[in-house]
Amino acid sequence: MKKEGHPEYHFITVQMTDGTTFQTRSTYGSEGDTLTLEIDPTSHPAWTGGGHSLIDTGGRVGRFKKKFEGFLGSE
Numbered sequence: 001m002k003k004e005g006h007p008e009y010h011f012i013t014v015q016m017t018d019g020t021t022f023q024t025r026s027t028y029g030s031e032g033d034t035l036t037l038e039i040d041p042t043s044h045p046a047w048t049g050g051g052h053s054l055i056d057t058g059g060r061v062g063r064f065k066k067k068f069e070g071f072l073g074s075e
Helices: 059-067
Strands: 010-015 021-026 034-036
Antiparallel strands (some): 010 021
Protein backbone atom coordinates (compact mmCIF):
# COMPACT_ATOMS: atom_id res chain seq x y z
CA MET A 1 0.00 0.00 0.00
CA LYS A 2 1.06 3.56 -0.61
CA LYS A 3 1.94 5.30 2.62
CA GLU A 4 0.92 8.82 1.49
CA GLY A 5 -2.62 7.73 0.56
CA HIS A 6 -3.81 7.07 4.10
CA PRO A 7 -4.66 9.64 6.80
CA GLU A 8 -3.03 9.51 10.23
CA TYR A 9 -5.08 7.29 12.54
CA HIS A 10 -4.67 8.10 16.27
CA PHE A 11 -6.43 8.14 19.66
CA ILE A 12 -8.80 11.01 20.56
CA THR A 13 -11.24 11.61 23.41
CA VAL A 14 -14.93 12.05 22.61
CA GLN A 15 -16.98 14.10 25.11
CA MET A 16 -20.74 13.47 25.10
CA THR A 17 -23.33 16.15 25.91
CA ASP A 18 -23.79 14.77 29.43
CA GLY A 19 -20.05 15.15 30.14
CA THR A 20 -19.07 11.49 29.86
CA THR A 21 -16.00 10.72 27.77
CA PHE A 22 -14.51 7.78 25.95
CA GLN A 23 -11.44 7.18 23.84
CA THR A 24 -11.50 5.99 20.26
CA ARG A 25 -9.27 5.95 17.23
CA SER A 26 -9.98 8.53 14.55
CA THR A 27 -8.56 10.70 11.78
CA TYR A 28 -10.03 13.79 13.53
CA GLY A 29 -7.49 16.35 14.80
CA SER A 30 -4.26 15.19 16.39
CA GLU A 31 -3.29 12.58 18.95
CA GLY A 32 -4.94 13.40 22.30
CA ASP A 33 -7.45 15.99 20.97
CA THR A 34 -10.98 16.12 22.39
CA LEU A 35 -14.03 16.05 20.13
CA THR A 36 -16.95 17.69 21.99
CA LEU A 37 -20.32 16.60 20.65
CA GLU A 38 -23.32 18.96 20.46
CA ILE A 39 -25.79 16.17 19.63
CA ASP A 40 -25.40 12.52 20.60
CA PRO A 41 -27.55 9.45 21.28
CA THR A 42 -28.23 10.62 24.86
CA SER A 43 -29.82 13.89 23.74
CA HIS A 44 -31.15 13.53 20.17
CA PRO A 45 -34.88 12.77 19.74
CA ALA A 46 -34.14 10.19 17.04
CA TRP A 47 -32.51 7.99 19.69
CA THR A 48 -34.42 9.04 22.80
CA GLY A 49 -37.86 8.62 21.21
CA GLY A 50 -39.04 12.04 22.37
CA GLY A 51 -39.45 15.38 20.78
CA HIS A 52 -42.27 14.45 18.44
CA SER A 53 -44.96 17.04 18.56
CA LEU A 54 -47.80 17.55 16.16
CA ILE A 55 -48.08 21.31 16.05
CA ASP A 56 -51.15 21.51 13.85
CA THR A 57 -53.87 19.17 15.04
CA GLY A 58 -56.51 19.98 12.48
CA GLY A 59 -56.00 23.75 12.49
CA ARG A 60 -55.22 23.92 8.79
CA VAL A 61 -58.24 21.88 7.85
CA GLY A 62 -60.45 24.02 10.07
CA ARG A 63 -59.11 27.24 8.55
CA PHE A 64 -59.58 25.84 5.05
CA LYS A 65 -63.19 24.84 5.72
CA LYS A 66 -63.96 28.21 7.27
CA LYS A 67 -62.36 30.09 4.38
CA PHE A 68 -64.28 28.17 1.73
CA GLU A 69 -67.51 27.33 3.59
CA GLY A 70 -69.68 29.47 1.34
CA PHE A 71 -67.76 28.85 -1.88
CA LEU A 72 -69.80 25.92 -3.16
CA GLY A 73 -73.09 27.36 -2.02
CA SER A 74 -76.15 25.26 -1.40
CA GLU A 75 -77.10 22.68 -3.98
